[in-house]
């Protein structure tokens with residue numbers, strides 16, 4: 001379904017690059033499966049912008065030099081992905097409020113005087129949810145306690161949700177809950193996956209931030225089956241490849257409301273586009289580029 005390596009992906013950039021072309025891109029390591037080049041290059045093209053988006057594989061040992069170099073080369077901004085989302089904070093000037101709370105950034109903007117950091121994973125997660133439900137006052141179960149869970153949990157706690165974090169390693173769930181309590185003075189419940197049945201029963205929103213069901217393991221057993229879900233429960237799987245995961249199929253079977261991780265990918269990218277260019281992102285074009293890329297078109 002998806003090409004095996006980034007090299008085989010068409011980056012969607014068939015334009016002539018000149019000295020006037022404004023550069024953006026993504027830094028991470030390894031950078032094998034990023035769909036962001038297709039999404040952003042399609043958006044630049046649709047708006048007739050002389051901009052391009054380039055993947056830059058950057059090893060952890062080269063991060064500081066890379067950030068300085070990107071700035072010196074007049075790059076407008078970059079996305080930041082694993083493993084640099086936290087470590088890059090050391091090399092940037094200012095961080096917006098949400099990113100500062102979370103302690104991680106996924107978007108940098110190079111300005112004349114400074115380098116600004118943002119966390120559009122958090123705003124993207126929220127926007128995708130707010131398309132289908134109201135977050136304020138809702139009861140949210142988050143499965144997983146890694147980087148994506150952290151961005152979602154902080155953002156939802158800030159927006160007035162009652163958050164419970166369940167993880168394979170309960171100690172990591174506890175650590176995240178304590179970080180949120182320390183930063184926001186909001187109590188967050190936590191535990192292991194054995195609490196899934198009891199917690200899901202009373203929940204409004206279930207967010208799976210684990211890689212379970214991700215390509216090429218699409219047939220793995222989902223962490224929550226249909227019999228534990230109820231009608232109206234919002235089931236949000238952050239996995240976007242495939243767009244329709246086994247968890248989302250279970251949600252449909254239960255009459256729950258499925259939300260694909262593709263929505264978060266789209267909205268985090270759209271927000272980064274807006275931050276860099278100040279222009280309204282062409283969402284339809286960006287979504288189509290993502291779907292085409294996943295289908296190998």
Ligand SMILES: NC(=O)c1ccc[n+]([C@@H]2O[C@H](COP(=O)([O-])OP(=O)(O)OC[C@H]3O[C@@H](n4cnc5c(N)ncnc54)[C@H](OP(=O)(O)O)[C@@H]3O)[C@@H](O)[C@H]2O)c1
Nearest residue numbers: 144145146147148149168169172209210211238261264265
């Ligand atoms: N849609 C989007 O825009 C978007 C954005 C960011 C991330 N994501 C997706 O979110 C997922 C997680 O990313 P991440 O950066 O948070 O990764 P991460 O930091 O490695 O965290 C992964 C979490 O999943 C748990 N986990 C891993 N394998 C598991 C398994 N087989 N069964 C149960 N739990 C398991 C881990 O538990 P332990 O703590 O016990 O190891 C950990 O809590 C990935 O699939 C990523 O592609 C999507």
